[in-house]
Amino acid sequence: MAKKSKNQDLDLKAAKMLFNEYLERGREEKPIDLPKGTVKIDDLKRKQALEKLYKLVDDIIRKIYATGRPSITLPSRTSSNIIWDEENDLLLLGEQIMEKQFHSLTSVADITRLMRVLEKVNELLIKDLHATKREIFYSDVKLFQDQKNSDKSIEDVATMLYTTRNSTHIVASAKGSCIGRLRIRDKNDIIDLEGLGSGGWTISPMLDNIEIIESDAEFILVVEKDAAMIRLSEDRFWRKYPCIILTAKGAADIATRMFLRRLNKDLNLPVFSLVDSDPYGHYIHSVYLRGSKRLSYESPFLATPEIKLLGVLTRDLDKYKVPKDCRLPMNKMDIKRTKELLNEDFVKNNKQWEQDLKLALNLKIKAEIQALSSHGFEFLTDQYLPEKLTTGDWI
C-alpha cells in the first residue's frame, strides 16, 4: 500500500489542476465536428421535433399519392454501420440507409407499429408530456405483443427523425441517483442536491425539464455501485472534497449518461469513474466514455469522452495491498470479456488501459470496489480516493 499520508496532504492537487485546465479551455470549446460518412443527429426542442414529425408524415402521404407504393428510409443500426470516431472518441452511426416498405406482407406489422409510435410521439409532444417505453408498450399491447417490438419501433422513430430518443418525449425509467455540490431547476422548483438525505436526487428521465443553476464542485465522481454510493454518502464525501457523485446502480442508463454529459459540458468539471476491477466494470466505464453500440446514433448526446478511469485498477490491488482472499479468480466469461475489450480500438489506443487489462488477464484476478474495505470502512473515502485524486493516478 502507498505509505499512508496525513489527510491534510491529500489536497486533490492533480484533480484540481485538471479542473482549472478545463475551466480555461471550456470557454473556447467548439462543437464536435463529426467525421464524413456519419449521420448527424440533433437534440430537438418540442416544437422542432413536431415540425420534423409532420414533415416526415407529409412525405409519406405524398409518396402514397405519387407512387402508391410508399416506403420510409432510416439509417441502419446494424453493427456494420457503427463507426468509431477516433478523433472525438465516439461510436457513431454510418450513412447506410435501410428501406421499410409499406406494401409487403412481412413488413405490415412492423410498419403499423412504427406508425402507432409516431402517433404516440405526436400526442406526447403536443401535450408536452413524457412517457416511458413501458407505457408505450401498454398503449397497444395487441399490436406490439412484446415490449421488444415497441422498443425497436421507438428507436426507429428516433432515427427516422434524426433525433435523440429524449427529444421524442419517450424516456427510460429513472434508475440513477446524484448527490453533492449542485443546485438544479426542475421546472419551477429549485433542488439542492446536498439537502435530500443520503439517497440523493433520483436522476429524472425528463431531462428537458432540468437545468443546472449553481455549483461549487471541482470534479464529478461516477460510481458503478449503489454500495459505494452509500459509503460516500454516509461520509458526506462532497463536504470535504467539493464534488458531485452519481451512480446508475450498475449498467449506465440513458438518463444518467445524458445527465453526466450535461454536468461535464455545462460545468467543465473533470469526471472520474470508480468501477469494479473486472471486465464488466471496465465495460461500464467504456459506455460512459463513448456510448454503447446499440445507441450509437445518440452517442454525441450521451458520451463523456473525457471521463477518466480512476479505479479500481488491477495495479491498485498490489499497490493498496488488497488481501489475496479479497481478490476473486476470473471465470471463463471474464477472460473472454477481457479479451474482447483488449480487441477494441479504443482500448488499443490507450496504452495504460491496455496494460491494466493485460495485467488482469495475466494474473487472472478481479476485485470489487468493496474489497478496499478490508482496510476499514473509511479507507475508500479517507485514503484511496483522495490519494488517487491527489497524485493523478488514473487512466
Add this chain to the structure above:
Amino acid sequence: MRIFYKKGGGAIQLIDKEKMLEWPVELPLIFIEYIRNNQLKLYEDTRVQKEVEAYLDEILKDVAIPRLISVLEGDDLEEIILALTRIEEISNKNIEMINPIKPYLEKLSNIENKQIEKLIQNISTQFQKAERKKELAKKRKVMREKEKLFLEGKINGEEYAKARKEYLTLKD
C-alpha cells in the same frame, strides 16, 4: 455558466442570466433569493461573495424586473396575479428590489379585480412604510445635528425643540 474564481482555488458557477429569459416569470426572483439566503454565506471568500452579490443585482435589473414588467403590462390577469403575489412577497423582505416596478403598479390600479386591488394595496403599504422610514432617518439626522449645535451653544433651545418635535411627530 458565469464563473467566480475563489482565491485559494476552485470556483463557483452560476447559470448565465441570458438563460433565465425563458424561465417562468417569477423564477429569476426566486433564484436570486435562494442564492442570497442559502448559498452566499457558504462561499467563504468575501471577494467572491461581493462579486456574486453584484451578479444577482445584475440579474434583478436585467432579467427579473423587466420580465415582471412585461407581465404587468400584458392582459393575462392570471399571470398578473402570480407576478403581483411574488412582488408582494419580495416587498416584505426588501422593498428596494422592486422600486422599478412602482410606476406600473399605479397603472394596474385601474383594473377591477379584487385580488389585484388587494395585492396592490399591500405592496403600496410597504412602499409607504419604506418612505416613512427614510423620512424618519432624515429627520433623526437633522435632530442629532441640532442637538450637537445646541449643546455647543450655537443655537437656542427653541430651534432644537422644533427639530426634535418634527422627529417625534413622524415617529409616532
